Each structure stands twice: as structure tokens, then as C-alpha cells.
Amino acid sequence: MSEARSAPEPVNNAPEPVNEAPARFSNEQAPRNWPTTMMFALTTLAAVVGVPWYGLAHGFHASSWVWFGVLLVANGMAITCGYHRLFAHSTYDAHPLLRLAYVLFGAMALQNSVLKWSADHRVHHRYIDDPDRDPYCAKRGFWFSHIGWMLRNYPSGNSDMSTVRDLQRDPVVAWQHRHYLAIALAMNIGLPLVIGWITGDIAGMLMLAGVLRLVLSHHFTFFINSLAHMWGGQPYTDENTARDNFVLAFFTHGEGYHNFHHMFAHDYRNGVRAWQWDPSKWFIRAMNGVGLARNLKRVPWFRIQRALLDAQFRRAERQRARHTGRAQIEQLRKRVAEEYDAFCKAVTTWTDLREQLAQAKRAVAERWEHSTIQMRLRELEYELRFQHRRMRLLQAQLD
Numbered sequence: 539m540s541e542a543r544s545a546p547e548p549v550n551n552a553p554e555p556v557n558e559a560p561a562r563f564s565n566e567q568a569p570r571n572w573p574t575t576m577m578f579a580l581t582t583l584a585a586v587v588g589v590p591w592y593g594l595a596h597g598f599h600a601s602s603w604v605w606f607g608v609l610l611v612a613n614g615m616a617i618t619c620g621y622h623r624l625f626a627h628s629t630y631d632a633h634p635l636l637r638l639a640y641v642l643f644g645a646m647a648l649q650n651s652v653l654k655w656s657a658d659h660r661v662h663h664r665y666i667d668d669p670d671r672d673p674y675c676a677k678r679g680f681w682f683s684h685i686g687w688m689l690r691n692y693p694s695g696n697s698d699m700s701t702v703r704d705l706q707r708d709p710v711v712a713w714q715h716r717h718y719l720a721i722a723l724a725m726n727i728g729l730p731l732v733i734g735w736i737t738g739d740i741a742g743m744l745m746l747a748g749v750l751r752l753v754l755s756h757h758f759t760f761f762i763n764s765l766a767h768m769w770g771g772q773p774y775t776d777e778n779t780a781r782d783n784f785v786l787a788f789f790t791h792g793e794g795y796h797n798f799h800h801m802f803a804h805d806y807r808n809g810v811r812a813w814q815w816d817p818s819k820w821f822i823r824a825m826n827g828v829g830l831a832r833n834l835k836r837v838p839w840f841r842i843q844r845a846l847l848d849a850q851f852r853r854a855e856r857q858r859a860r861h862t863g864r865a866q867i868e869q870l871r872k873r874v875a876e877e878y879d880a881f882c883k884a885v886t887t888w889t890d891l892r893e894q895l896a897q898a899k900r901a902v903a904e905r906w907e908h909s910t911i912q913m914r915l916r917e918l919e920y921e922l923r924f925q926h927r928r929m930r931l932l933q934a935q936l937d
């Protein structure tokens with residue numbers, strides 16, 4: 539069973555940046571970032587032209603396809619579970635061995651060091667949708683937020699390293715930052731070479747597990763900055779561009795539930811519902827099960843319900859002219875708020891009773907005392923189910 543504790547209040551741990559607002563952005567004035575542009579151009583060309591040509595001319599071993607899949611998933615998970623949820627948002631603690639795996643396979647995804655990636659990402663959360671400060675602001679268009687922000691040295695892309703002081707103290711992260719280029723090259727070229735040598739398909743392995751894996755891994759992650767801010771629903775908040783999108787979640791190991799994530803960035807889950815496709819949360823939970831991850835942070839369920847209700851109120855208010863009068867909406871809002879308060883109080887009592895029961899068990903108290911508390915708990919749970927159903931009915935009227 540996963541160990542969990544309530545998350546603290548702040549949404550992220552990025553302190554205020556030191557710099558004042560940079561100059562207004564201009565796509566033309568920013569100088570070209572040639573190394574990054576060339577890297578993207580060459581790897582894309584190799585993936586689009588080189589890989590199909592090689593496949594048609596020579597064919598690929600099945601093992602090269604298998605390793606392509608394995609490394610694609612390993613890169614993706616190192617970015618989502620490691621770079622994003624562990625390092626950038628500190629949503630749990632991880633054993634050094636797990637952190638080492640994250641920095642190795644994260645460097646293989648070629649998205650810069652943990653420090654640089656996390657600095658940019660913390661600023662993205664803090665200044666979301668601000669075209670001058672959000673490094674991959676979706677309001678500057680699909681191309682810019684997807685890849686364009688890396689192709690030129692925009693003022694908004696200057697990483698504020700003062701936001702990652704906590705990570706600089708982590709020896710594994712610091713080691714990766716110091717030797718980033720060597721690690722990235724060893725993982726991208728050295729590893730496929732060695733595996734290809736073992737399986738007897740060196741060139742095929744370099745094509746599939748090297749090039750094609752890298753290019754696909756890049757774009758799956760980049761979709762989170764572009765499409766996940768443009769396409770999908772906004773069940774938790776409409777105060778920013780982030781969206782929840784199942785299709786993106788499927789390709790990005792759960793990161794597509796981006797609306798929830800921007801609302802509750804300190805939760806280790808992105809797909810918060812049990813049925814939502816979020817292999818990253820399952821992996822983190824599994825690591826917790828084997829003792830490599832602990833202190834998994836979760837937003838209390840009631841706060842999530844509150845956010846859902848608030849978002850529904852706002853939607854209902856926008857539609858009130860069409861469907862119902864303002865007075866009715868106000869009345870409905872009051873009833874839901876009352877139900878919600880009663881529900882929260884009942885749950886607090888329930889939590890207290892559970893604690894009392896645990897204490898009574900520890901103190902080896904009288905048997906009757908156990909059963910009295912257990913009976914009250916059962917009654918309360920019965921009542922809670924009814925309260926929840928009433929809230930759902932009221933919510934349905936708001937939609």
C-alpha cells in the first residue's frame with residue numbers, strides 16, 4: 539500500500555525570480571540557437587529519411603524494435619516520474635539509486651540537465667501564460683510552445699537558476715549537471731551501440747533505439763507544452779490554458795491530465811482518478827512498495843472536489859442567461875456550499891473517530907469501547923455516502 543501524506547499548501551517551490559520583467563518578446567530579434575537547431579534538424583532528418591531508407595534497404599532485427607520500445611518508455615518515464623514529478627515538483631522522495639536511474643535515462647531523452655529543465659519548468663508554473671516570462675508560453679502559438687522556444691535565445695528562455703537551489707544540493711543532480719554532455723552521448727550512442735553489438739544489429743539498433751526513439755521521445759514530451767495547453771477539457775480551473783486530455787495522457791505516461799496538474803502541481807498524480815491512465819503514478823506507487831520512494835504527496839480529496847465545484851459554478855454562471863435566472867443560480871450555489879460544508883465536517887469527524895479507534899486499539903482498551911466507536915464509524919460512513927450522493931445531484935443541476 540502506498541504511503542501518503544497531505545501535500546503542503548504552496549503550488550510549487552519556485553521562489554520569486556531575481557530579475558525584473560524581460561523586454562517584450564520578439565520572435566525575429568532573438569538570435570538563433572544553432573547547436574539546438576542543428577541537433578533537432580539532423581535527428582529529424584535521420585528519423586524521417588534515414589530510418590525508413592535503412593529499413594527498406596536492410597531491414598531491422600526484431601530485437602532492435604523491442605529495445606526501441608523499452609528505451610522509449612524508459613526515457614519517457616525518467617522525464618515524467620523523475621525530471622517532472624520528483625525533481626521539478628518534489629512530489630515525493632526517492633532513493634539515490636532511483637534518482638541515478640532518472641538522471642541517466644533523463645539525459646538520454648536529451649532535454650537538458652535536471653537543473654536547467656526544472657528551473658524552466660518551475661518558471662512555467664509560476665508565470666503560466668505570461669508571454670514575457672513563461673519560457674514555453676502556449677499563448678505564443680503552437681510552434682513556439684512545442685519547439686520554437688528552444689530554437690532561439692529568447693529573453694523568456696533564460697533559465698533562472700535561483701529557483702533550483704534545493705536541487706543543486708542533491709549530489710546525483712549536481713553530478714549529472716557537471717557531466718551532462720558526456721552522459722547524454724554515452725546513453726544516446728554508447729548504449730544502443732553496445733546493445734546492438736550484443737544482439738548483432740548495430741546499425742539497426744542505432745537507427746531505431748538511437749535516432750527514432752530520440753525524436754519520438756522529444757515530441758511526446760513537447761506535446762505537453764503545446765497541445766496540453768490547447769486541446770482538452772478544463773474540469774479543475776479555467777484560469778490558465780492547461781487542459782486534461784486522455785489521448786495525450788496515453789502517449790505521455792499520464793502527463794496529459796495537465797489541467798489537474800497545473801491546479802495541484804504538488805500531487806504525485808496527474809491522472810487523479812483511479813481509472814485515469816497515468817502509468818507514472820503507478821510506477822511511483824510501485825517504487826514506494828519496494829522501498830525506493832516515500833512521502834508520496836496527495837492533495838486531500840475534498841480540495842479536489844472543491845476545485846471541481848468552483849469550476850462548475852463558473853461555467854454555470856456563464857451559461858445562466860440561457861438556462862436559468864441569477865437568483866436560482868445563487869440559491870443553488872448556497873445549497874451546494876451548505877452540503878459541502880456539512881460533508882467536510884462529517885469527514886473531519888470520521889477522521890477523528892478513526893484516530894480514536896486506532897488509539898483505543900493501541901491502549902488495549904475495553905472491548906465495548908472498540909465496538910461503540912466502530913458503530914459510530916459505520917453510521918457516519920452510511921451518512922457520508924448519502925451526503926456525497928446529494929452533492930452529486932446538486933452538481934448535476936449546475937452542469
Ligand SMILES: [Zn+2]
Pocket residue numbers: 662762763767780796800
Ligand atoms: Zn504546463
Ligand SMILES: [Zn+2]
Pocket residue numbers: 622626627659663799803
Ligand atoms: Zn509541472
